[in-house]
Structure formats: structure tokens, C-alpha cells
Amino acid sequence: QKEVEQDPGPLSVPEGAIVSLNCTYSNSAFQYFMWYRQYSRKGPELLMYTYSSGNKEDGRFTAQVDKSSKYISLFIRDSQPSDSATYLCARVSVGSSASKIIFGSGTRLSIRP
Amino acid sequence: DAGVTQSPTHLIKTRGQHVTLRCSPISGHKSVSWYQQVLGQGPQFIFQYYEKEERGRGNFPDRFSARQFPNYSSELNVNALLLGDSALYLCASSPDRATNEKLFFGSGTQLSVL
Numbered sequence: 464q465k466e467v468e469q470d471p472g473p474l475s476v477p478e479g480a481i482v483s484l485n486c487t488y489s490n491s492a493f494q495y496f497m498w499y500r501q502y503s504r505k506g507p508e509l510l511m512y513t514y515s516s517g518n519k520e521d522g523r524f525t526a527q528v529d530k531s532s533k534y535i536s537l538f539i540r541d542s543q544p545s546d547s548a549t550y551l552c553a554r555v556s557v558g559s560s561a562s563k564i565i566f567g568s569g570t571r572l573s574i575r576p
Numbered sequence: 577d578a579g580v581t582q583s584p585t586h587l588i589k590t591r592g593q594h595v596t597l598r599c600s601p602i603s604g605h606k607s608v609s610w611y612q613q614v615l616g617q618g619p620q621f622i623f624q625y626y627e628k629e630e631r632g633r634g635n636f637p638d639r640f641s642a643r644q645f646p647n648y649s650s651e652l653n654v655n656a657l658l659l660g661d662s663a664l665y666l667c668a669s670s671p672d673r674a675t676n677e678k679l680f681f682g683s684g685t686q687l688s689v690l
Contacts (some may be wrong), residue, residue, distance in 0.1 A: 468590050469618075471616070503629050505684075506681030507619065509679065553618070561585050563632055563634065564679070565621070566619050566620070568618050569616075
């Protein structure tokens with residue numbers, strides 16, 4: 464079982480729709496969760512970072528963590544064509560001498576004008 | 577300010593060859609991490625270097641090695657290339673070894689092994 468699982472998509476929605484992206488994780492020992500956005504031929508860009516259950520909002524983006532069900536969600540309101548990208552959920556695995564980020568496989572999102 | 581810069585952007589090698597990838601972190605960042613991203617997958621952690629010392633290693637064979645220089649730039653070396661090493665290699669920098677919310681990625685080096 465992968466440590467972080469995502470539906471690979473692709474997911475296609477019309478402009479202005481609310482987008483819901485979801486991940487599940489298997490290890491409850493780690494507490495830091497992130498969402499990254501990756502455009503084609505670019506590196507990942509951090510969108511949201513959270514270390515607790517509940518919601519965190521930043522503009523049109525809301526990250527939600529439900530630790531009881533090991534579920535992570537990202538909501539995008541008023542979606543724009545520029546939101547078309549691959550979205551990666553991730554969590555931090557804190558080792559004895561370094562931090563490393565464990566990524567899901569990503570969900571490809573396309574916003575139709 | 578310049579972001580994380582990586583060179584080259586694209587590289588084509590044949591099986592058995594050796595490759596060196598280079599990374600310059602954001603000015604002031606002392607930690608550099610390397611990730612491998614195979615097509616259709618998320619990035620996978622290879623190494624973290626901080627203050628010129630290896631601070632973490634992922635599940636990669638000994639053919640993969642890296643180092644960090646006094647100016648905090650870094651090189652990733654891969655020996656005896658295999659077809660399965662074809663991937664996007666990403667470098668990321670952060671101010672210190674544990675500030676993951678300030679981790680910035682470069683655009684990567686696309687390596688193709690033929």
C-alpha cells in the first residue's frame with residue numbers, strides 16, 4: 464500500500480466550478496500535509512501547508528485534513544483555466560537526520576473555458 | 577531574486593553512461609534536496625544535503641551519489657545508467673534542513689536514457 468494515494472484523473476471541469484481533489488494516507492504518525500501544483504515541464508510549487516485537522520483557507524483554495532479517516536482534500540473555488548495543472552498531495556516524513564516529503568502520484572486537472 | 581536553477585534542462589544518455597546534474601539553490605538557502613519524478617508519478621526523495629553533509633537518503637541504489645559545495649550548490653551523479661533512470665530530476669532548496677513549508681523546487685533536468 465502506498466503511503467499517500469491519489470486518484471490520477473484526469474479531471475475536467477468547466478470554468479467557475481468548484482473542484483475537489485482528494486488523497487488518503489496510511490500512516491498516522493506524521494502530521495504535516497501539503498498540496499503542490501505542478502505545471503507541465505515545471506517543478507512543483509507549494510500551495511498549502513497544514514499540520515492539523517480542520518480547514519485552512521488561502522484565497523480560492525481550502526485545504527482540509529480529517530485525521531480520523533486519514534483523508535486530505537483540496538477545494539478550489541471559482542476555478543480558472545490557469546488552474547489547469549497536476550496537483551500533488553504530500554506529507555512530511557521526519558527521519559532521524561532529515562526531513563523528506565512523500566508525494567502522491569498527482570491528479571491531472573483541466574479547467575474548460 | 578533568482579529561484580532554484582538547474583542545469584542542463586534536458587539530457588540524453590545511453591545505458592551504462594554516467595551523468596552529472598547541477599543545482600544552484602536560492603540565495604541564503606543552505607539545504608538542498610534531490611527528487612526523481614518518473615512520468616505519471618509524484619517526486620520521490622533521493623537525498624538531502626545541509627551544510628555540505630548528507631542528512632538523508634531515500635531508497636535508491638549506490639549508483640546515485642551527490643555532494644554539496646561550500647557555496648551550497650549541489651551535484652547529483654548517477655553511474656551505470658539504466659533505462660529506468662529516465663525521469664525528471666528535481667532539486668529543491670530550503671533555508672534550513674527542516675523548514676519544509678519553505679521548500680522551493682527548480683524546473684528540473686529531464687534525463688532520457690536510451
